[in-house]
Amino acid sequence: xxxxxxxxxxxxxxxxxxxxxxxxxxxxxxxxxxxxxxxxxxxxxxxxxxxxxxxxxxxxxxxxxxxxxxxxxxxxxxxxxxxxxxxxxxxxxxxxxxxxxxxxxxxxxxxxxxxxxxxxxxxxxxxxxxxxxxxxxxxxxxxxxxxxxxxxxxxxxxxxxxxxxxxxxxxxxxxxxxxxxxxxxxxxxxxxxxxxxxxxxxxxxxxxxxxxxxxxxxxxxxxxxxxxxxxxxxxxxxxxxxxxxxxxxxxxxxxxxxxxxxxxxxxxxxxxxxxxxxxxxxxxxxxxxxxxxxx
Numbered sequence: 001x002x003x004x005x006x007x008x009x010x011x012x013x014x015x016x017x018x019x020x021x022x023x024x025x026x027x028x029x030x031x032x033x034x035x036x037x038x039x040x041x042x043x044x045x046x047x048x049x050x051x052x053x054x055x056x057x058x059x060x061x062x063x064x065x066x067x068x069x070x071x072x073x074x075x076x077x078x079x080x081x082x083x084x085x086x087x088x089x090x091x092x093x094x095x096x097x098x099x100x101x102x103x104x105x106x107x108x109x110x111x112x113x114x115x116x117x118x119x120x121x122x123x124x125x126x127x128x129x130x131x132x133x134x135x136x137x138x139x140x141x142x143x144x145x146x147x148x149x150x151x152x153x154x155x156x157x158x159x160x161x162x163x164x165x166x167x168x169x170x171x172x173x174x175x176x177x178x179x180x181x182x183x184x185x186x187x188x189x190x191x192x193x194x195x196x197x198x199x200x201x202x203x204x205x206x207x208x209x210x211x212x213x214x215x216x217x218x219x220x221x222x223x224x225x226x227x228x229x230x231x232x233x234x235x236x237x238x239x240x241x242x243x244x245x246x247x248x249x250x251x252x253x254x255x256x257x258x259x260x261x262x263x264x265x266x267x268x269x270x271x272x273x274x275x276x277x278x279x280x281x282x283x284x285x286x287x288x289x290x291x292x293x294x295x
Contacts, residue, residue, distance in 0.1 A: 001034050001045055008083050029076040032056075045084060050094040051237065053077060058239050063147075063218050109236045110249035116141060119238070120182075122228040129211065132198070133224055135183075135190035136208055136216070140225075140240060142183035143167065144247035144265055147218045147240035153207040155191065160184060169266040177264050 009027055012018045018026075036056040042048050053074070060070050077095055084090035111119065120141065123133035140150050142165075149167040157166045163184065164176045179187070191207075198209040206215040221240055229238035236242070244265070251261050 001037065004045060004084060004089060005030055005034060005080070008080055011083060025072070026076050026079075029073040030080055032060075033073065033077055045089065046091050048094060053095055055237060058237070058241065059222065061241070063222070109242070110246045111234065111236065111238070111242060113250065115232070115234050115236075116246055116250075118232040119228055119234060122231050129194070131186065131190045131194040132208060133228070135186040136221065136224065137228065137243070138183040138186045139165070139179070140243045141247055142180045143177040144244045145177075146244060147221050150208065150221060150240070151216055151218050154205040155207055156205060157207065158187060158191075160188060167266075173266060175263070175266045 005027070008030075009023060012026060013023055033053075033056055036059070037048060037052055040052060040055070042052055057070050057074060060073060061067070065073075074095070081090060081093045081095050085093045120134070120137050123130045123137065125131055125134060136150065139145065139153075140147075145167060146169065149169055152168060153165075158179075159166065163179055165179050166174060166176055168174050195207075195209060198211065198213060200213060202213050204213070204215070208216040208221075210216055210220065218240075225238060225240050225243065229236075229242075248261050248265060251264075252258070
């Protein structure tokens with residue numbers, strides 16, 4: 001696949017006359033994508049599927065890349081694949097129907113309640129780091145946290161007496177989100193039983209720590225969520241963002257007001273929440289039948 005990329009870059013340089021800066025951007029974006037394919041065991045370009053592209057874009061987004069950066073990388077992938085198809089090197093182009101984000105269009109599927117329960121139950125509390133991982137998963141789902149927000153939590157952000165969590169979202173904006181009983185239980189146990197062993201007397205106030213006393217980073221949280229989802233036998237693509245999407249979808253499915261969900265997600269615009277928490281048509285029909293006088 002690297003040989004195909006070099007052929008494509010030569011085409012851009014010789015036939016389209018692109019600048020060295022633009023060629024460098026194409027090269028960087030596409031090498032990241034090909035590395036992602038290799039990591040997932042995709043041995044040839046014709047073995048690639050749409051889900052591989054979506055996985056790559058989601059991982060880029062969850063590791064902190066801006067929507068504009070993710071959109072640029074998708075554009076590079078589409079141009080590359082169109083070229084390969086035109087040259088007869090790619091049988092079918094899985095990126096053909098993919099639009100550049102508005103990010104909501106490639107959000108992961110929400111988990112069902114049963115799938116969520118299976119995922120949360122995966123960490124073995126008898127093993128080292130089991131309490132930490134259970135507390136992490138419970139907190140992300142209970143509060144609808146972005147992965148960066150979960151990684152940035154401190155001990156001071158957990159307010160057990162009030163039943164709230166404080167997190168810092170985009171634009172350094174703070175918000176308070178209620179914490180359910182289950183999340184509070186496992187957080188308290190983690191802080192009292194396991195975190196002191198991880199901190200080993202250190203003064204860090206970071207909530208979720210690695211075995212090396214460092215703050216859990218976004219990529220590690222990403223890997224943990226994927227690991228436990230596979231262990232739970234969940235066939236959907238599951239990422240940290242899935243838990244946030246599931247949080248919002250479950251609230252909406254139980255008739256929580258959209259404005260309240262907007263506040264808890266930290267969205268500045270209600271339109272973002274409407275895209276983010278798209279519900280299935282069966283729920284919309286049920287709400288219509290319940291509330292419309294002529295349903």
